[in-house]
Amino acid sequence: MTARSLADATAAPAGGRAVTPSVWSRIWSANGAGYLFLLPWFIGFFGLTVGPIVTSLYLSFTNFDLLTDPKWIGAANYVRMFTADPKFAQSMRVTFMFVIFSVPLKLAFALAIALLLNRGMRGLPIYRAIFYLPSLLGASVAIAVLWRTLFAGDGVINDFLALFGIQGPSWISNPRYSLWTLILLAVWQFGSPMIIFLAGLRQIPQDMYEAASLEGASKWRVFWKITLPLLTPVVFFNAIIQTIEGFKSFTPAFIISGGTGNPINSTLFYTLYLYQEAFAFFRMGYASALAWVLLIVVALFTGFSFLTSRFWVHYDD
């Protein structure tokens, strides 16, 4: 009986009755080698990305100090965050300020330079490389250290101001200005949106500009009526990417404040606070909850941008 049914089972695919195994075997025979090649990526993706993300969701409902087992505490981490944690509120405020000011300024700057560079001048690749350089150095420690030196009380910036008889404060260690030095640092690193803008500008059909010049339109009018509308998909893309980058910003604040977020928590970026909770105070559960709240905030921002995009982003196809 057993032998009989086994024989049936093996015979069945040949008869075409059982679909499932044949589908799998067909996929395997067609693409097996491909999946095999993808395997390292799959392992990495599930082991190092999906797994930890799911784990952090679980941890966000626990009390976990890394060395003893996590204790389930329900939503207490989230409740504390929104009812009894002034540092959470402060870090949100700092981060929003940073994003709201740094992203538009950076995009405006990137667009302005891209327009300048798009006029077909000699030595363009060199200029492009020079303007892109700060972004390559990006979130590096060296740049943050440089910034710290530039904006110190006896730094280069104040030496320059002194030429005009202005006695500048110590920008980085004064809570009134410290965040602005970080915003300035972000704006200065406008290279990657600039490159994307440049590529976008090349996509705009030349015949439109020819038509406009035949009509005698002013440069200003050409920019507002042709260049900018046709560039909106690129603006949109850059805005989303830079907003997400802004929320994630960590290194400059960490270096400039020595990891403290001081003076008076004025540079306590959200990710810096998250880092402190996790690695200075060993509250992994709370830090995981902070991470999830940030994820939701970024998702809301991005979702909102997509919703409004159909009112201002023009796709010509």
Next chain:
Amino acid sequence: MTFSIGRRQFLVGTSALMAASAFAGPAFAQDKRMRLAWWGGQARADRTDAVSKLYAEAHPGVTFDTWWNAFNDYWPKLGTEVAGGNAADVYQMDYRYLVEYAQRGAIAPLDDYIGKGLDLSDFDQDQQDGGKVDGKLYAISLGANSVAMMVNTKAFDDAGVERPTRDWTYEDYKSRAEAFNAKSNGMKLLADGSASEPAFENFLRQRGKALYTDGKLGWEADDLVDWFKLWADLRAAGACVGPEDQALDATAAIDTTMIILKKAATSFANSNQLIGFQAVITDPLDMINFPRAEAGSGGGHYRKPSQFWSVNPKSAMLADAVDYVSFFVNDLGAGAALGVERGIPCSKKVRDALAPTLDPQSQIALNFVSNLGDLLGSLPPVPPTAAGEVSTQLTTKSQEVAFGATTPEEAGPAFFQEATDILARAS
């Protein structure tokens, strides 16, 4: 953002992988690779490496792998490594973090090794006791020290102001501010010590209080109000640096202290640090006690274990790690290499051999700790878990006062509440 979570988790993940490979390591390699971690400056690194070299010569096959960092940067990194399971075999421990690490099982109890690999036969008893938590020995003191002020003697001489003496009160510094500032070219007499937990503790002890008693705050809100007021007065009188300057010293690294940045003629520090400070400044430095709260008030200082070696309980070479620690505190050659950079050696044998050979700075440090006299009080109990976070919070609060965002009268009770909450949350 998802990427950001991923990256953090990735760090932990990689750490775990590295930990796994660490287990495999010694099996393949002939050498025993011992890993060390500590905080400090270049002077300490040079001396520590010298001891490791001596140890390696006496124990062929042992090699060393080390990292070091400034105090405030050291703890997050060590915490991460401990969590990832790949922390060093031997790492430096501080009195403030001792309970936390011991209770989490992140450092090994060493009682079983005493006399069997760990020689404490002529080790000062008070320094042994300083490394105990709940009666068990978790950490070996690397030297006794005391808080002390670094003094730039040249700055005082240039300004024509007499150098501070052991009797000076905060008021005495204040009364000399005008004379000093007249010739100091912007330099002030004092760093702003309002954010310094050791300075506040010293002030409390002179009032007969303590930072912590029985794991709770050993002082009242009014004490802190008085402390912040004291500094507000000093600031107003130009006796200490302004808040913008003080905020440059974010991480307690020697290089960014006010005395090294030439913003102040003195800085709050520890007696063993004279060597480290002198290494990065050309002006001659001396050492004096923290100012007195009132004329004649004493008992603020104590002989503290300046730092410890602790052993990682998960170390693959635990016995060797203990042996290294024992060598570090007992070997005469090691003692000569270390000098008093980590504090006054706790082994009498080492101390006696060392005394005649010391350079001037080391002599100053040794004399200072040996002659505290009426300034010396008893060793306070080991601070509770989360004491580190309270200290961090004090910095922020003192900045709020210094920058005028709040007043001493409001800041005192507010910080008392915050500190109470932090302690409650940690227990």
